[in-house]
Amino acid sequence: MAYSDKVLDHYENPRNVGVLDKDDPSVGTGMVGAPACGDVMRLQIKVGDDGRIEDAKFKTYGCGSAIASSSLVTEMVKGKTLEEVEAIKNKDISEELALPPVKIHCSVLAEDAIAAAIADLKSKQTAKAS
Amino acid sequence: MSVDFSNNHFELFDLPVAFNVDDAKLTERFQSLQRELHPDRFASATATEKRWSMQAASLVNEAYQNLSKALSRATYLLGINGISVDEETDTQMDPMFLMQQMELREAIGDAPEAADPFSALDKVRLELNAGIESCSERFSASADSKDWPTARTVVREWQFFDKLKREVKSIEARLDASLDE
Numbered sequence: 428m429a430y431s432d433k434v435l436d437h438y439e440n441p442r443n444v445g446v447l448d449k450d451d452p453s454v455g456t457g458m459v460g461a462p463a464c465g466d467v468m469r470l471q472i473k474v475g476d477d478g479r480i481e482d483a484k485f486k487t488y489g490c491g492s493a494i495a496s497s498s499l500v501t502e503m504v505k506g507k508t509l510e511e512v513e514a515i516k517n518k519d520i521s522e523e524l525a526l527p528p529v530k531i532h533c534s535v536l537a538e539d540a541i542a543a544a545i546a547d548l549k550s551k552q553t554a555k556a557s
Numbered sequence: 558m559s560v561d562f563s564n565n566h567f568e569l570f571d572l573p574v575a576f577n578v579d580d581a582k583l584t585e586r587f588q589s590l591q592r593e594l595h596p597d598r599f600a601s602a603t604a605t606e607k608r609w610s611m612q613a614a615s616l617v618n619e620a621y622q623n624l625s626k627a628l629s630r631a632t633y634l635l636g637i638n639g640i641s642v643d644e645e646t647d648t649q650m651d652p653m654f655l656m657q658q659m660e661l662r663e664a665i666g667d668a669p670e671a672a673d674p675f676s677a678l679d680k681v682r683l684e685l686n687a688g689i690e691s692c693s694e695r696f697s698a699s700a701d702s703k704d705w706p707t708a709r710t711v712v713r714e715w716q717f718f719d720k721l722k723r724e725v726k727s728i729e730a731r732l733d734a735s736l737d738e
Contacts, residue, residue, distance in 0.1 A: 454591040458655045465720030467658045488662040514571035530646040539648040 428534050430491055431525040435521035437495035445473040445484040452555055455548025457540040461532060466493045470540035473503060474548065479505050480521070481514065485540075492530040496520050509545055559593060560613040565637055566620035574698045576634055578624060587621040600707055628719050631696050631712050640705045650713065658717055661685070665724060674732055678725050685725065688718040 430438070446469075449456045451475050460467045466489030475481040483501035487494045499520055504512045520526075520534035561568065567574040594614040599607050623629050629689040631644055664681050671677035671708035700708040 448716065458650075458652045459648035460650045460655050460658060460717065461645060461648055462650075462716035465658075465717050465724075467655050467717075469655075469659065469661065486659070488659060488666075536648050543649075545680065 430495075433499075433524050434491055434495040434526070437498040437524070438491040441485075441494055442487060442499040443498065447473055447482065447484050453526075453548075453553050455500050455544040455546075455551070457545070457547060459536055459539045459543055460521075461489075461493075461536050463532065464489060464493075466490065466533070466536060468493065468497050468536050468540045470500065470537070470544050472541075472544050472548065472554060474509070478508055480507055485514030489536075490530075492524070492526055492533040493536060494527075495524055496533045498541065499523060500537045500541060504541065509548070512541060513545060514540060520543065522527065559590065560617065562613075562616065563731060566624050566633060567637070569617065569635075569705060570624070572624075573583060574634070575630060576627075576639065576697050578630065580625075583621070587617065590617045613675070627693055628712070629714065630716050631693075631700075631708070634700060635705065635709055638703075640643050640706055640709050644713065644716060646705045647713075651710075654714055654717075658721075661721055665721065665728065669732065671729065678729055678732075682725055685722050687716065689722070692718065701736075 447454045447456075449471070451473070453476075455472050456546060457470045458468070466487065468485065468487045469487065470485045471483065472480050473482040483504050484499050485497040487497045500515070503519070516540065517531065517534040518540040520537050521531050524534070526534055565574065567578075570583055570590075572578055572586075573585060580631050591614070594617065596607075596610070599600045602610070623633055635642060637678065661681060664677070667672050668677040668681065692711050696708055696711045696715070699711060701703075
């Protein structure tokens with residue numbers, strides 16, 4: 428299948444591959460998987476004191492589109508507030524990467540991974556507050 | 558006629574609608590339907606009958622493929638009970654399970670560079686087979702007690718193991734091919 432140049436770019440030079448300390452209270456970890464293709468995605472965000480995301484890392488096992496989607500998302504979220512990040516939808520990702528219809532679910536995976544990371548972060552913050 | 562298009566795949570072979578099937582019976586009934594629907598038998602039939610027999614033969618083939626593999630049989634049984642696996646849209650899985658999947662993926666990725674790639678892959682395969690066996694047992698138990706939510710979770714996990722097993726196979730084929738060069 429032909430990948431777009433943007434997918435190839437992110438696939439060949441993935442941004443922000445790595446891991447953050449999942450036990451750090453300012454780090455949210457989201458793990459999701461798609462049974463259809465066996466893809467697994469881990470996405471982590473770290474919020475700074477100003478409430479903006481200062482770092483994001485990912486590790487994805489999957490096809491080129493899944494890797495590109497997660498790589499792109501780590502770039503998109505940096506510097507944003509949690510509210511702004513929550514507004515990111517899979518359509519933003521799939522359009523930016525020009526994903527074909529059969530690969531839209533890769534961008535869904537990335538959207539769900541952010542949502543899971545934010546949920547993890549929020550549950551940590553509530554636990555800390557109580 | 559023996560093929561009723563409104564039957565589900567189990568009924569088509571006169572089997573109970575259940576996960577555990579008698580493989581011998583399934584194969585025997587498949588072969589007997591195949592004989593019954595063989596084009597030679599319809600050589601002098603009308604165009605309508607010929608078309609019917611071809612459609613019936615294709616349904617029988619599809620049903621046999623579907624029921625002869627445990628994972629597709631399990632998925633199909635969920636469908637009959639109105640449960641969709643949502644394998645493309647539902648990405649929520651047990652985090653512990655996903656961690657295990659990542660580790661398996663890592664092991665598979667490292668295998669080609671191992672001192673003995675084939676034994677490294679064999680080790681992964683053992684783990685995958687154990688995972689699949691456990692899925693099969695858990696599915697059978699939850700389907701028997703009509704615990705469909707659990708059965709659905711199990712099928713979703715099973716799909717991951719199945720995918721990795723195919724991956725291991727294709728890496729082995731590549732390694733084999735490079736040895737032959």
